[in-house]
Amino acid sequence: MMTAHLQVQHLLDFIDASPSPWHVVASIETELAQHQFTRLYETETWALQSGGRYYVVRDDSSIIVFVQGQKPVQDSGFKIIGAHTDSPGFRIKPNAASCIDGILRLSVEIYGGPILATFTDRDLSLAGRISYKNDQGDIDRQLIHFDKPLLRLPNLAIHMNRGVNEDGLKLQKQLELPLLLSTLTAEQLPQAYFAELLQQQSGIDAKQMLAFDLAVYDTQKGSFWGAENQFYANSQLDNLASCYAALQALLDDTVMQSDATLVCALFDHEEIGSQSTKGADGSFLPDVLQRIAMATDTLGQDYHRALAKSFMVSADMAHAYQPNFPNAYDPDHKVMVNNGPVIKVNANHRYSSEGISEALFADWCNQADVPYQSYSHRCDLPCGSTIGPITSAKLGIRSVDVGCPMWAMHSIRESAGVFDHAAMIKVTRQFFISAV
Template sequence: MLTAHDQVQHLLDFIDASPSPWHVVARIESVLATHQFSKLLETETWALQPGGRYYVVRDDSSIIIFVQGQQPVQHSGFKIIGAHTDSPGLRIKPNAAHCVDGLLRLAVDIYGGPILATFTDRDLSLAGRISYKNTQGNVDRTLVHFDKPLLRLPNLAIHMNRGVNEDGLKLQKHLELPLLLSTLSTEQLPQPYFTDLLQQQSGVDAKQILAWDLAVYDTQKGSFWGAENQFYANSQLDNLASCHAALQALLDDSVMQNDATLMCALFDHEEIGSESSKGADGSFLPDVVQRIALATNMQGQDLHRALAKSFMLSADMAHAYQPNFPNAYDLDHKVMVNKGPVVKVNASHRYSSESVSEALFAQCCHQVDVPYQRYSHRCDLPCGSTIGPITSAKLGIRTVDVGCPMWAMHSIRESAGVFDHAAMIKVMRQFLRNAA
């Protein structure tokens, strides 16, 4: 029986091995292989069997995993846990390398809404994928991961920024975010120097490299902290903690033996609005659902019957109360770290929860003796959103938005509670078991 700390150590190892959305999916694929899951290709015809274990990947960074139920889907519906594989941060531009006064810098673009100041004075590096021309003349791709500190964004000394402690660190997004990489001699050209680095790390000839998707990540490993190690910290807790919990819940043998069809849908591009071919606002999940219907010979209104019996748990992290900043919270709805999973509610439907879906999640918590909390944002502050309202609207299925409370959401170094993660896995397992 794994302890809560064992489960979180497994999470930290998962995150440390997954420095980009492309690595997240590759890591998940390796785990699924050990549990006898079969990969389905969208270009091929699908043949599904009751109890079969399958997954589909779109564009390397979104993945949908499902276990075909023992009963026809129109009788038992889908039980879906949704989350996202991406995190806010910095991405490398196409013509990134340039030299200023002998220092080689890489220009970056901002992905989503990171807290930019947290990227300063960190041991940064690069991970992602490279697209290249292979020996047959076709476009291929491979993952690349620099596993050592490669880049840095040094802060300006306080003697040159006297107001930083009063006004906060403000970085001009275009001029002050390029990352320092190296020194160059006058004979070295910036862009060839950079592509040569990519060649050394990936094994792909620099002349064959055509394009890249490269994310900046923090090389510091995840860790426990606190007097009793009751907290943990890492990058990308939003939302790899939810991806990890969903995967651990689904891969329990007692869960996978189920009459209903169980699914984990883990999307890229949530942090930038989800509107893409592989995002939650794209066709990926509807396509997979429809193809399951076709492969299982559903007729007429069967798919609509199945969706009407379905339920989705949209899992994304929640804003934990930080006592240093009480005015940032609705004090009647503050949620605490290590006090249980959170149901997120918003009257404008920025979260998909409503009274029935909230009650169904509460019932799951009661069944496994896990406490839960309810969160509502301050009315005078803009509220974030999740994939919940998007997927619920696309499929027409009842959905609840939940998450584990965390501190410093969208920082390069986030924190959360050990016992909340273990509790979320436990509740997710019950959610899937209740599918029969």
């Protein structure tokens, strides 16, 4: 049995290899290949076999992985774990390169809701994909990853910002977020210089490049910390820790023998509302479930019977109690790092949990010998949301919102507990093999 620290080391390696949502899906595909999964394409006809292992990718950064159950879906339903592949941060604008006083900068747009101050004074770089016209005249795309520090957002010295420690660091989003890249001579053109940089890294002729999707990421690798290495830190824990836990639960040999059809649905665009062709509020998951049903002759009422017997675990990280800021938490709902997965509850349905789904997840925790906690947000603070309410409403499937407790959510450097990650894998395996 793999130790908790080894499981987290694999998670850190996964995150370090996945600096953008497009790389996340590529990393997952690499892992699926080791378990003999077959890629399906939405433009082709599907022929599915009982016990078959399959996955579908939409627009390179959302992926749905499934194992066809031993029993028909109308008899056993779908067991789904949903999570998201994106994290808040910066994205490079189309005409990003500009030069001021000989310093080349790249302008950025804020993606989602990052803690902006945490991006200062970090070793930043770029990762994503380039769309280009290939030698055959077709539009193609290729991943690109600068694996060295390339960019920086230097802080202003305290001598010029005397109130920073009292007032906090405040960055003007249009003027003070461009990232420093290089110095240029008067003869060098900013856009041409940046295009040449992309060409050198990708091997694609700059004249063939038509567009790019580039995310800014932190090059510092993930690490353990604490007196007994009981914590770990990295970027993108929200929500790659949930994605990877779900994937590890599914790839267990015993789990993949399930009677039910098992699904991991990992979506891009959660951090910006999920409303896109590949987001949880789009058609991706309903399309795939319907295609599974049609490929197995589960039509009409039988498909709706399958949905009625289905269940979804919406897995997204949870807010751990931080003792330096006690007033940020409901005193009766402090969830602690390394005390087990968290069931997230909100009366206004910002989370999809309700009494029955909470009870089911609690029972799976008990069966798996895993501790669990319950979280409710302070009533006087706005509560975030997840893909849970969106997806369960769209499909009519009962759902519970859960996650591992973590510190500094939406910082460029987040922290969590080693033993919680292991516990989440264990309980989601239990979910996959248990009756609903």
